[in-house]
Amino acid sequence: MNKQELVDAVAAATGNGKAVTGETIDAVIAAITGAVTMGDTVQLIGFSAFSTGARAARVGRNPATGVEIQIPAAKTVKFTAGKAFKDAVNGA
Template identity: 40%
Template structure:
């Protein structure tokens, strides 16, 4: 499913025009992104939780030259599914 498919589904379920549904979906994504950038977790009860995950700096190897390189610390997003989502997937 792509964003356009999600927008179409929201428009159909909520009986909204497509452009209004697009605004709603975009606002939700933007607020999740803003919360994660502030290092806050986002919990959607029954669906799951998004949280910021830190990866420590480490040494690695360049696959082209084989030399050792430093890989900097980075942040990524983690997702932990909620009980309702897990139950739905395991029916």
């Protein structure tokens, strides 16, 4: 499912127009992105939690040449599925 298909599905389920639904989905994504960027955790009980993590600097290898390279430390985004979401996917 891509974003347009998501907009179509939500619009059909709520009875709202696709333009309003698209703006709402964009606003939700922006709010989640903004909160996680600031270091907050966003918890949607039963669905998921979005948070930040840290990846340490490490040594890697260029697969084409085999030369060692330094990979810098970086922040990562963590997505943890909620229990209800996991149960729905697993058919429980």
